[in-house]
Amino acid sequence: MRMKKTLMLLLFAVFLLAACGTEQDNETDTQGGEDETTQGDDLWSEIEASGEITVATSGTLINASYYDDQDQLTGYDVEVIREIADRLNVEVQFEEMSIDSMLPAIDSGRIDLAANDIEATDNRKQQFNFSEPYKYSYSTMVVRESDYSGIHSLEDLDGKKAGGGATTIYSQIAEHYGAEVVTYGNANNEAYLRDVSTGRTDVIVNDYYLSTFGVAAFPDFDIMIHPDLKFHPTEQAIVMKKDEDRLTEVINEVLEEMRADGTLSELAIQFYEEDASEPTTEDVEEIEGLDL
Incomplete structure (x- = not known):
């Protein structure tokens, strides 16, 4: 009888140990599962x-993001x-959305990326993640060909009307020199350029490549690229939500592959007739006193 009781106690003890071991294993598995979930809980994993992947762009920006003759969205x-x-x-x-809507859309999580010739500035880098640059350029002006819109220096922007997006770096430059910025929403190039030609506005401060191809698209307008003003060198990059470091790393790895195998250069030359994927060799004036 005593041996039977002893055997029963031993079996009960073994059962308790097994049960405890199972609970510990389950806790470990659960903790491991939480860790994996945490590690995977980022935008790239989603x-x-x-x-x-959802990407904001304008569809109105020659030759970066626009519709071709077959009504297909394309551009560098x-x-x-x-x-x-x-x-x-x-x-x-x-x-497709206006440039002024893109960064808020990223911040809210509505879209994953924005790609629309967006400059990676110090202030923006405090609020968003940026890829490595895929385009290098500088700023210039579109003015009337007949009279230069009365602009022969950056200081001559004072008192002029400059067409542009409310939150763009180019509008900040225009305002820095005293221009009044006239905003359009997600208007196409023709609206901006026609207004300079007719005198509704005086100038567009914008990217050299975009301005060059925009002007060429409307040969009947009284507009030209200012022949003497080259300023504010720029780097354009893909924008992502702040602290999405894994997605940024993944995007950068692919951009590096594209740079190494020549794809970035080929695309830049296809759309800009120059290799805008490499830093410019032009003598470009730096602007002092801008908090960008």
Whole structure:
């Protein structure tokens, strides 16, 4: 009888140890699962799982993001994004919006990236993540060909009307020199350029490449690229939400591949007839006193 009781006690003890061991194993598994979830709880993991990436662009910016003669969205920025998405094996969904809406859309999580010739400035880098630059350029002005819009220096912007987006760096430059900025929303190039030609506005401060191809698209307008003013060298990059470091790393890895195999150069030359993927060799004036 005593041996039977002893055996029963031993079996009960073994059962308790096994049960405790199972609980500890479950806790460990649960903790491990939480760690994995935490590690995977980032935007790149969501994109990878869904197989789709959403990108803000304007569709109105010659030759960065615009509609061609076949009414297809294209441009340097658009095709860079398509190549990145292809190499990452995800589908890309473009959402067209004004430049002033893009950064808030990223901040709210409505879209994953923005690609629209956006300059990576010090202030913006405090609020968002940026990829490595995929385009290098500088700023210039579109003025009337007949009279230079009365502008022969940056200081001559004082009192002029400058067409542009409310939150762009180019508008900040115009305002810095005393111009009144006239905003348009997500208007196309023709609206901006026509207004300079007719005198509704005086000038557009913008990227050299975009301005060059914008002016060329409307030969009947009284406009030209200012022949003497080259200022504020720029670097354009893809914008992401702040602290999405894994996504930034993934994008940068692909951009580096594209740079190394010549794809970035090919796309830049295709749309700009120059290799805008490399830093400019032009003598470009730096602007002092701008908090960008």
